[in-house]
Amino acid sequence: MQQVEICFSPELIHLHELRGKIVVVVDIFRATSTMVAALANGITEIKTCSDLEECRSMASQDYLIAGERNGIKAEGFQLGNSPLAYLAGEYQDQKLAMTTTNGTLAISKSIGADEILIGAFPNLQATVSYIQSRQKDVLIHCAGWKGRFNLEDSLYAGALVKALEATHEAEDDGAIAMKSLYEKEGHDLKGFLSQASHAKRLQNHNIDSDIDFCLTLDLFSLVGKVENDSLIALYPN
């Protein structure tokens, strides 16, 4: 049996071995959910940028640019961090450059892994199927919030540990804990998350419909994967 473990913060990633593993980076509200929505709706490639300036400069190379800081669209950017902006399919066959508060950092700190995937509820089962075809250990890397444990990322991690249980054993205490928590709270994610600090922050930005999207399971059959510094969609089946 393969193994699955969870890292709850990019500040703890140095305590985990990356080599040989599939790392699934998770930033549910909203970076990785938005990436999955974009790839499912015509975006061919996503470049993740570490800062706003790098991202802004990609406009000259025919990239759409999406930038967010502290949950709000950054000045001068075409797109913010709402997954809903992509759902009408307005951006067919375009490339996207994107930077976010926590998600981009978690991706860059996952370099060294055998494969890096992007996790979100709307493509959970597709990610599970892909992982189960690969026979590798899995490390779920939660982006967290400013270095701290974050409820929605951790619950996604628990959902993924649960969904992998036929092939992957919970290797560390974090995986055991979050699998159990998801078993208890997974039937009403939104209700449970409404207590969370992050949900309260998001409510301030009037993005209730974003939250609904980010918590919806299995809308898409694609897998988001980092290849040559860009994120692309795979369709395993």
Next chain:
Amino acid sequence: MQQVEICFSPELIHLHELRGKIVVVVDIFRATSTMVAALANGITEIKTCSDLEECRSMASQDYLIAGERNGIKAEGFQLGNSPLAYLAGEYQDQKLAMTTTNGTLAISKSIGADEILIGAFPNLQATVSYIQSRQKDVLIHCAGWKGRFNLEDSLYAGALVKALEATHEAEDDGAIAMKSLYEKEGHDLKGFLSQASHAKRLQNHNIDSDIDFCLTLDLFSLVGKVENDSLIALYPN
């Protein structure tokens, strides 16, 4: 209402504000459980040492010395890290110097808090009563395991958040998550923890009876508190 939050690892403590708060340091297997057992059985004062050499040197000042590394009694020490060693009351009115892998580090990294307590299941309710008499915010500082999230410390944290709910609101996502997990798994802590990596390590050292002790609620009515670099017992009632 006051607030309660959880830090899952000493490596994340810099992300939390300590000032003005009661910090409860937790290292269930076994440092803080052993400290509580010692204070309840005649030890008058515990000096926590950052390394084995410092601890060993305390023998010349009439301290009993207890040292453990990676779960095993260190060479040349009178006591290891088993709480059971104190239960016969052999060490009445003696002072103890103690160093452990994770627990001592978490205490030293809690300096700056308004008050530092030691948390363990055998004195949970006493700790709750003391905190509720103080009207301060609480930060639960889990010692973890080599910097990583640890199941037994986190479950104690959840139990404490739950027990404080009349006076303290869960302030961060960690507190919300662990309160819920304790509600689900608290009725059979040993069964749930038997899945954990740490429990597997402890089984290798034949300390099943230590585990039983460490998971027993409310054997003692004392509070363990750091005062002037030493740990002492308070009896609030």
